[in-house]
Amino acid sequence: MTIAPQISIDDDTLISIRAARKYFPIHEGWMRRQVATVKAVDDITFDIKKGETFGLVGESGSGKSSIARLILRAYDLTGGQILFRRSSGDVVDITHLTDVEMRSIRREMQMIFQDPYSSLNPRMTLLELVGEPLVIHGIGTKGEIKDRVAELLGLVGLRPEYVMRYPHAFSGGQRQRIGIARALALNPSFIAADEAVSALDVSVAAQNINLMQDLQEKFGLTYLFITHDLGMVEHISDRVGVMYLGRLMEVGPTDTMFAKPLHPYTEALLAAVPQPDPRGNRLRKRVPLKGEIADAMNVPAGCPFHPRCPYADDKCRTDVPELRDVAGGRKVRCHYAEQLDLTGVADL
Numbered sequence: 001m002t003i004a005p006q007i008s009i010d011d012d013t014l015i016s017i018r019a020a021r022k023y024f025p026i027h028e029g030w031m032r033r034q035v036a037t038v039k040a041v042d043d044i045t046f047d048i049k050k051g052e053t054f055g056l057v058g059e060s061g062s063g064k065s066s067i068a069r070l071i072l073r074a075y076d077l078t079g080g081q082i083l084f085r086r087s088s089g090d091v092v093d094i095t096h097l098t099d100v101e102m103r104s105i106r107r108e109m110q111m112i113f114q115d116p117y118s119s120l121n122p123r124m125t126l127l128e129l130v131g132e133p134l135v136i137h138g139i140g141t142k143g144e145i146k147d148r149v150a151e152l153l154g155l156v157g158l159r160p161e162y163v164m165r166y167p168h169a170f171s172g173g174q175r176q177r178i179g180i181a182r183a184l185a186l187n188p189s190f191i192a193a194d195e196a197v198s199a200l201d202v203s204v205a206a207q208n209i210n211l212m213q214d215l216q217e218k219f220g221l222t223y224l225f226i227t228h229d230l231g232m233v234e235h236i237s238d239r240v241g242v243m244y245l246g247r248l249m250e251v252g253p254t255d256t257m258f259a260k261p262l263h264p265y266t267e268a269l270l271a272a273v274p275q276p277d278p279r280g281n282r283l284r285k286r287v288p289l290k291g292e293i294a295d296a297m298n299v300p301a302g303c304p305f306h307p308r309c310p311y312a313d314d315k316c317r318t319d320v321p322e323l324r325d326v327a328g329g330r331k332v333r334c335h336y337a338e339q340l341d342l343t344g345v346a347d348l
């Protein structure tokens with residue numbers, strides 16, 4: 001295993017993703033000839049800080065889930081590097097670790113999945129579901145696992161006496177909590193939540209978000225929240241990354257980004273966030289983002305967003321903008337970020 005003291009990451013950083021790429025070859029025909037490449041993640045660089053909630057947003061297919069899978073090494077990287085600070089404090093380059101080498105690191109990184117209905121095996125009891133990570137890692141006797149599962153259920157607000165029940169006996173919100181309990185079993189430092197609450201009613205989703213925030217405080221957890229829901233991101237994230245066609249278009253603190261986006265794509269996404277009207281809880285008319293997201297196999301030349309951008313000029317059609325530093329701990333991938341006076345309420 002590569003312990004990499006020579007690789008420096010900031011003291012407050014838990015995960016550093018550096019120029020990460022994930023390309024999928026697309027094959028066709030009986031000879032399975034490669035006919036195209038999907039650049040699901042293309043030259044992505046950002047850090048996730050210890051104890052923060054990092055929100056990753058962008059339209060469907062922009063590469064959000066692929067990033068989470070790269071961090072958890074469910075996918076191998078096509079290029080780039082991912083560094084992880086272990087609970088011991090050691091910084092590990094996980095980019096090329098084998099499955100065996102990743103095993104002990106995976107205890108510290110967990111994932112909560114989108115659909116609480118399909119992500120739990122219906123034939124397993126809560127004891128088996130929540131205790132499975134402990135069994136897989138050979139931690140504890142039968143009795144100790146049972147006690148730990150009861151404790152975990154208590155942590156997520158489920159009654160410990162439910163241990164012998166099956167998932168079908170629980171509501172969607174409760175099933176999500178079972179998934180959270182399972183994710184907590186090995187005392188991780190990092191949890192990636194991929195659209196974790198999108199399948200739930202608004203009030204149930206809010207309860208589970210609050211629970212996750214309480215657990216974050218209690219255990220010093222770091223979250224990567226992947227979602228389409230910018231309202232939720234604004235509520236829970238310390239920082240946000242905006243993805244488009246495999247590229248990171250903007251990264252920065254949530255409050256400043258929402259108050260003043262730097263990238264036209266961020267502005268367009270924000271304009272589509274429903275706002276309460278002055279009389280109470282009705283929603284403001286949504287301003288749709290014009291045009292379709294481009295085909296991931298045929299990413300436009302220049303800035304990938306240029307065909308949909310109202311501010312694009314010739315330079316945007318030919319030159320790929322770099323992700324560059326901007327004041328206030330922000331980064332943006334737009335040639336004209338400083339000149340554009342964006343507000344987040346534009347009608348594109």
Ligand SMILES: Nc1ncnc2c1ncn2[C@@H]1O[C@H](COP(=O)(O)OP(=O)(O)OP(=O)(O)O)[C@@H](O)[C@H]1O
Pocket residue numbers: 024038039040058059060061062063064065066067296
């Ligand atoms: N295993 C795979 N093989 C081929 N292409 C893939 C694979 N996984 C993802 N892709 C493609 O990579 C791109 C990014 O997909 P990804 O699921 O990461 O996006 P996403 O932003 O998470 O989307 P969603 O919000 O719909 O979950 C898409 O074009 C997708 O079709």
